[in-house]
Amino acid sequence: MKISLVQPHYFNVWEALGLAYIAAHARERFRGRLEIDFFQGFFDPDDEILAGAKDSDLVGFSCTSPAFRHAVRLARGLKKLNPGIRTVFGGFHPSAVPRDCLEEEAVDQVVVGEGEEAFLRILEGDAGRIVRGGHFRDFDRALPDRALVKNGRAIDLCQRQIGRRITSFASGRVCPFRCVFCAEKAVTGLRGRANPVREREPGHLLEEIQRAQRDWRLDGFKFVDATWNTSAEKVMAFCEEKIRRGLVLPWEANVHAALASREMLRAMKAAGCRQINVGCESGSPRILRDMRKGLTVERIVQTFAWARAAGLERRAFFLIGMPNETVADIRRTERLVERIQPEVFGITIICPFPGCDLYDPRTMKDYDWSAADEYTNDCWSTPHLSNADLKRWQSYLMDRFPARLAWHNRLLRGRRPAREAEERL
Ligand code: B12
Ligand code: SF4
Numbered sequence: 381m382k383i384s385l386v387q388p389h390y391f392n393v394w395e396a397l398g399l400a401y402i403a404a405h406a407r408e409r410f411r412g413r414l415e416i417d418f419f420q421g422f423f424d425p426d427d428e429i430l431a432g433a434k435d436s437d438l439v440g441f442s443c444t445s446p447a448f449r450h451a452v453r454l455a456r457g458l459k460k461l462n463p464g465i466r467t468v469f470g471g472f473h474p475s476a477v478p479r480d481c482l483e484e485e486a487v488d489q490v491v492v493g494e495g496e497e498a499f500l501r502i503l504e505g506d507a508g509r510i511v512r513g514g515h516f517r518d519f520d521r522a523l524p525d526r527a528l529v530k531n532g533r534a535i536d537l538c539q540r541q542i543g544r545r546i547t548s549f550a551s552g553r554v555c556p557f558r559c560v561f562c563a564e565k566a567v568t569g570l571r572g573r574a575n576p577v578r579e580r581e582p583g584h585l586l587e588e589i590q591r592a593q594r595d596w597r598l599d600g601f602k603f604v605d606a607t608w609n610t611s612a613e614k615v616m617a618f619c620e621e622k623i624r625r626g627l628v629l630p631w632e633a634n635v636h637a638a639l640a641s642r643e644m645l646r647a648m649k650a651a652g653c654r655q656i657n658v659g660c661e662s663g664s665p666r667i668l669r670d671m672r673k674g675l676t677v678e679r680i681v682q683t684f685a686w687a688r689a690a691g692l693e694r695r696a697f698f699l700i701g702m703p704n705e706t707v708a709d710i711r712r713t714e715r716l717v718e719r720i721q722p723e724v725f726g727i728t729i730i731c732p733f734p735g736c737d738l739y740d741p742r743t744m745k746d747y748d749w750s751a752a753d754e755y756t757n758d759c760w761s762t763p764h765l766s767n768a769d770l771k772r773w774q775s776y777l778m779d780r781f782p783a784r785l786a787w788h789n790r791l792l793r794g795r796r797p798a799r800e801a802e803e804r805l
Pocket of ligand 1: 606
């Protein structure tokens, strides 16, 4: 059976880790009976994807909401060339709104949730239009097929863009939090016993990292896990094992401040961690509560103080645009940034992607998500702040901390129409 896996185009790119896990799992079960190709819209032009995938029995697309439209265009093109092709859509967008995806004629099947087991069932004959993926039980012993997804291309690009050869690894699955603006739950679904937080054994994880270091001459790595420090035991075990192996490669991770401690941050530094990325989101206690972030302002301040003392670089990410947020709340966020002094500061406007609690299917179903991105969008406003107001406040905050801006904010600042009327704030 011939299969093609496709990551559609988006203006930023990273290795297609989800597809790499799915391919490795399918190969293991089918032992030589599958021919798998991979295409990535960022690198491969549409005509090459169409020519390369048109003889497949099945084509799988991995979609976030902004990437969905491109995937549908490709699926239509493939069906025109070969009406017998079966198309399967998976990832965050199909998981969040499976029925909407199936309204597209070119979409045959949709997978909701983690894809490894569901994709296998499809290859074994499951023809259901919506196939539900349970949690992937073999995750802790699985290794993604990085060669298939041409991991080296993303690493080379990274070197060209920021001068470093880094790639990412999954150390666990499922975030224990449920922030209202985040679509994580669309894929990992139920918490608790039905889908517990899973953490990989550090030896297994470090072997994967060391192998990738050899294969692609890495000079650093990061974790794809949205919340890396899910438990103190996991962090300590990883740091101890990394030191024991003498692996000096620097790394970074997304740390949830509510789960951080002084000892944890010190251990991370000792194990070569260069930088922590923290979703602080807001300086307003009221807004943090509304977000269900599981975090307090005091805890953010404390975590940044511990991290600074440990010698870790600190990236802080903030969001504006919660429904009850007022100008006074945004001012609190501004003061918090001044207080915690992060090396890098990111400020985004809420984007109600399908799968997050703020998504309203009645008003947003037909929205063109390919025009939205996490940093800015034209669709979101609140009872207190119009979309233009939110953009002005974001602009204002970017101008307050110009030397600290995250890469994406710098891009946005460059694109911004000359001197918006911040005086009107
Ligand atoms: C790390 C990350 C990134 C990394 C990607 C790293 C990587 N290696 O893929 C970067 C920084 C590049 C990134 C970019 C973006 N991201 Co992002 N990202 C995440 C994050 C934190 C983790 C995602 C992840 O890698 N999970 C682990 C892997 C293994 O899962 P996976 O790739 O989804 O694959 C599994 C399933 O989805 C499914 N599956 C996936 N594809 C397929 C295909 C088939 C055929 C099948 C059967 C199954 C299947 O099976 C896989 C294995 O179980 C999540 C938030 C979160 N907490 O989960 C947001 C998240 C996925 N991102 C999101 C968004 C919006 C974006 C951007 C659009 C950001 C932007 N600029 O606006 C871009 C889009 C990039 C793109 N090409 O489409 C949203 C998606 C919401 C939505 N409705 O689409 C999330 C949920 C955050 C949020 N705002 O809520 N992101
Ligand atoms: S924003 Fe981060 S902490 Fe909150 S649910 Fe999403 S991944 Fe978890």
